Each structure stands twice: as C-alpha cells, then as structure tokens.
Amino acid sequence: MTAGVKYKHIPVLLKETIAGLNVRKDGFYIDGTFGRGGHSRAVLEQLSNKGNLLAIDRDEQALSCVLPEFNNDLRFELIKGEMSELKNIVGNKSLSGKIDGIMLDLGVSSPQLDQASRGFSFQKDGPLDMRMDSNSGISAAEWLAEVSEDDLKKVLYEYGEEKFAPRITKKIIEDRAVSSLKTTSDLAKLVIKALPKTYSKKHPATKTFQAIRIYINDELNQLESALKGSLEILKSGGRLCVISFHSLEDRIVKRFMKNASMESEQYRGMPNVPIEFQPKLKIIKKSVKASIEEIDRNIRSRSAVLRVAEKV
Ligand SMILES: C[S@@+](CC[C@H](N)C(=O)[O-])C[C@H]1O[C@@H](n2cnc3c(N)ncnc32)[C@H](O)[C@@H]1O
Structure with missing residues (x-):
C-alpha cells in the first residue's frame, strides 16, 4: 500500500x-x-x-x-x-x-500531521523533517543543526509569536553542541525543559513547531x-x-x-x-x-x- x-x-x-x-x-x-x-x-x-x-x-x-x-x-x-x-x-x-x-x-x-514519519507533530515521535515536499529543501533537523542563534530566535518570534523565543533558542543552541536534534520528541522535550512550568491548555511546543514548519516550507x-x-x-x-x-x-x-x-x-x-x-x-x-x-x-x-x- x-x-x-x-x-x-x-x-x-x-x-x-x-x-x-x-x-x-x-x-x-x-x-x-x-x-x-x-x-x-x-x-x-x-x-x-x-x-x-x-x-x-x-x-x-x-x-x-x-x-x-x-x-x-x-x-x-x-x-x-x-x-x-x-x-x-x-x-x-x-x-x-x-x-x-x-x-x-x-x-x-x-x-501529513498524523504520520509520524513526516515529522510535523510533537505528539508523534518521528524524524524531525516537516517538509511538505520531502524532495526539496532541507529538513527541520538539518536546519536546526546549522542555524545561527539570531536567525532561530527571529523565526520563533515572527512565525510562532513565541514570547519565550530567547530561552528556547538558548536551550537548542546549548544542546546541539552536545547531541544532535534528530526527532520530533527530541525537540518537544527540549522546548518543555526551556519553558517555565506554567499551565497552558496547549502543548508547550505548539508555537515552536508552528514557527519551524512555516519557515521550512516558506x-x-x-x-x-x-x-x-x-x-x-x-x-x-x-x-x-x-x-x-x-x-x-x-x-x-x-x-x-x-x-x-x-x-x-x-x-x-x-x-x-x-x-x-x-x-x-x-x-x-x-x-x-x-x-x-x-x-x-x-x-x-x-x-x-x-x-x-x-x-x-
Ligand atoms: C489543509 S490541506 C488541504 C486539504 C484539502 N482541501 C482536502 O479537503 O483534502 C493542505 C494541502 O496543501 C498542500 N500545500 C500547502 N502549501 C502548499 C503550497 N505552497 N503549494 C502547494 N501545495 C501546498 C499541502 O501539501 C496539503 O496537502
């Protein structure tokens, strides 16, 4: 099939x-x-x-x-x-x-959201891809491995309207120096660690995933x-x-x-x-x-x- x-x-x-x-x-x-x-x-x-x-x-x-x-x-x-x-x-x-x-x-x-292998969802563990067209451009994992701190912060602010953009960015940059971000759960867990433990109905990684998806797919x-x-x-x-x-x-x-x-x-x-x-x-x-x-x-x-x- x-x-x-x-x-x-x-x-x-x-x-x-x-x-x-x-x-x-x-x-x-x-x-x-x-x-x-x-x-x-x-x-x-x-x-x-x-x-x-x-x-x-x-x-x-x-x-x-x-x-x-x-x-x-x-x-x-x-x-x-x-x-x-x-x-x-x-x-x-x-x-x-x-x-x-x-x-x-x-x-x-x-x-696209429901298949873990497409890498769009923080609720399903899969490769951190997020490309709608899997044959063109770079995956979210590849981008996160090389993006500068300033550019990442800007994407999270502009495309995610994420007020914790600086904290999330800092965590990603620190973490990627030790181990690479490969999966959607790797990224979701990192965002959870970076954010204050305030209650919200939405998953803490919602805005981060939205921002990166919008950027990756332009x-x-x-x-x-x-x-x-x-x-x-x-x-x-x-x-x-x-x-x-x-x-x-x-x-x-x-x-x-x-x-x-x-x-x-x-x-x-x-x-x-x-x-x-x-x-x-x-x-x-x-x-x-x-x-x-x-x-x-x-x-x-x-x-x-x-x-x-x-x-x-
Ligand atoms: C919300 S779904 C559309 C669902 C559709 N109306 C239906 O009822 O099945 C969006 C679709 O548009 C495609 N898409 C998103 N952005 C696109 C773009 N810039 N160019 C072409 N296709 C795009 C996605 O790959 C996805 O399959």
Missing part, C-alpha cells in the same frame, strides 16, 4: 467554501491545495461535463494517494507544484484570465505569491476562497483582499480613476468560521477562517 493511503482528511468549511466559489457548472476551477481532495470532490460534483478542475499540491504523497474517482474523471487534472507558481502554471496552459474560481486551504493536511511567501498570482489569472466575476488556520496567514489574506478592494490611495475619492488604479477585488465574505457542530465533528476546524473575494 502507498504510504499515507490509510490516513484521511476531513475538509473544513466545505459547504461555506463551495458557496463562496459560486460554482458555474461549465467553469474552470483551481484547487491550489489538493490534499486528499475533499474540496475538489465537492467542486466536481457541481460541474457539468464541460467544467474543469485543475488541482495542485507540493506533496508527492497527495499525488500518489489520489483516488481512482479523480484519476478516472476527464474534467480533472492534478499536478505537483507550488501555489506560488499558480500564475505560471495557468499561463503555460494559456488559461490566464479564464479562471472562474480558486480555492486555497492552507497549511498541512491531517495525513509558507507565508508561498501565500503572498499565490494571492498575487490569483488576482492575475481570475476572470472578472471569478472567486477567490482562502481558508487559513492561524493569525499570521489570516492577516496576510485579510490585508491582501482589503488592499485589492480599494482604489489606489492617490486616486481615492476622485472621479475618472484610471483602470490600473481601480479596485481589483470585491470582498464577498469577511471571515467565516466553523459552526459548533463542525468543530464537534472535526476539532481541526476550530481555528479555520474562510475569506472570499471576487475579481472585479
């Missing part, structure tokens, strides 16, 4: 995302974060024989676990790639400006590029739906949609604004959160925020 096949992912805010996309049955849609295809399946259910869905994922395993229902569907194509490349991927297919809707369901999938830059690319490839009336899972992502999405929905500052309130300075997006949904029922069914939906905008 292909590694990862037995792991499932429950799509979050599914009904809300499909409503946000306002699917046109003959339209061309993009799922920039295929995962296990929960959102893709729901879009395909709305499309006619003339509709199309192009899905992308940077994780080889998402492609090797794709179910026959997708492979046998002539309206569907799945490619390995990064969301930051959306503009080029779509441009190479001569589809720029012809896209009816784009979904981005950010972060990691449940199969997640925030990927998101910024994907948003800019989306704006260029959507057709007028096309929808952009983004689900984020923490405040750093959501801030980027919120700011992007807000800025793109305003006239450029120099022309604000003036008549006859040149087209390149006019708003490019219209905000459709400001922030949609999971219902209590959904959170009861799927705890991972508790931090999800969906934002929807339409290309003007």
